[in-house]
Amino acid sequence: MPQLAYVDGQYLPMAEAMVPVEDRGLQFADSIYEVAAIFDGRLLDWPEHLVRMRRNCAALFISLPQSDAVLSHIARRLIAMARVRDAIIYIQVTRGTARRDHVFAPGLRPRLIMTVRRFDFRQRIPQQAKGVGVTTVPDQRWGRVDIKSTGLLANVLAKQDARAAGSFEAWFTGPDGTVREGGSTNAYIVRGGTLITHPLSAHILPGIARQSLLSLARGAQIPVEERAFHLDEALGADEALLTSTTAPILPVVRIDGLAVGSGRPGPITARLVELVHAEIARQTGWRA
Numbered sequence: 061m062p063q064l065a066y067v068d069g070q071y072l073p074m075a076e077a078m079v080p081v082e083d084r085g086l087q088f089a090d091s092i093y094e095v096a097a098i099f100d101g102r103l104l105d106w107p108e109h110l111v112r113m114r115r116n117c118a119a120l121f122i123s124l125p126q127s128d129a130v131l132s133h134i135a136r137r138l139i140a141m142a143r144v145r146d147a148i149i150y151i152q153v154t155r156g157t158a159r160r161d162h163v164f165a166p167g168l169r170p171r172l173i174m175t176v177r178r179f180d181f182r183q184r185i186p187q188q189a190k191g192v193g194v195t196t197v198p199d200q201r202w203g204r205v206d207i208k209s210t211g212l213l214a215n216v217l218a219k220q221d222a223r224a225a226g227s228f229e230a231w232f233t234g235p236d237g238t239v240r241e242g243g244s245t246n247a248y249i250v251r252g253g254t255l256i257t258h259p260l261s262a263h264i265l266p267g268i269a270r271q272s273l274l275s276l277a278r279g280a281q282i283p284v285e286e287r288a289f290h291l292d293e294a295l296g297a298d299e300a301l302l303t304s305t306t307a308p309i310l311p312v313v314r315i316d317g318l319a320v321g322s323g324r325p326g327p328i329t330a331r332l333v334e335l336v337h338a339e340i341a342r343q344t345g346w347r348a
């Protein structure tokens with residue numbers, strides 16, 4: 061069963077998993093989520109995902125009753141039952157079910173949902189060789205996008221437009237023209253051998269792949285700067301790239317149809333791809 065769900069204590073085929081119509085996640089996007097990668101049946105960066113999920117719950121005053129050990133048990137059981145090798149686990153915690161009212165009563169029982177479905181990470185290999193394009197879009201999201209909430213309408217519309225324009229991803233720009241992040245990825249440029257990415261703030265999601273990439277780069281003596289960069293600087297950069305759980309690392313070779321650097325993946329990105337693959341292999345045994 062390559063698509064399975066866990067809802068309210070039950071393990072079910074995805075198509076049979078349901079939530080009540082008054083779930084606050086459904087009505088208000090009053091919920092947070094996580095996405096983690098499974099390579100060769102093993103979870104990548106799982107402790108980091110749990111830490112972020114707890115931080116997000118705390119930010120919304122949702123107290124998740126399950127311990128990390130219980131969450132890990134459910135996740136691993138779902139993966140085993142689904143009999144998947146390469147897959148994505150999606151976790152959502154909603155505030156729970158209540159009569160519709162913006163104001164929430166204390167003591168609601170949070171709803172824990174997990175789903176597992178196959179995912180082909182090997183589709184990234186040709187994309188890593190060729191690179192992808194991005195389209196920029198003014199950031200119209202709310203002011204706390206560091207919280208991984210399911211209120212993703214601006215991301216959905218931006219990514220839809222980007223795909224319609226033939227791009228892989230949308231890059232959100234701030235009112236000052238700085239590049240913040242992608243619709244579901246973090247954004248980077250390389251200038252003079254230095255990897256540059258927006259600093260952690262309320263304007264970007266603290267990506268787990270970002271955290272891992274910065275630590276791998278520093279470990280390999282690649283200089284890293286966490287600072288805002290302007291779209292003009294990105295257009296004049298030597299290289300650009302993006303990261304996320306589902307696209308661990310991809311070179312960005314076009315921004316709004318204009319070539320970045322040579323218009324082909326560059327040497328720092330190629331080195332970072334090697335480092336990311338080595339880290340995935342170290343944690344899970346998976347080989348690109």
Ligand SMILES: Cc1ncc(COP(=O)(O)O)c(C=O)c1O
Binds near residue numbers: 241267270306
């Ligand atoms: C807006 C946004 N930025 C960045 C990311 C990358 O985060 P991660 O590396 O944890 O997948 C995501 C992932 O969904 C995202 O939605």
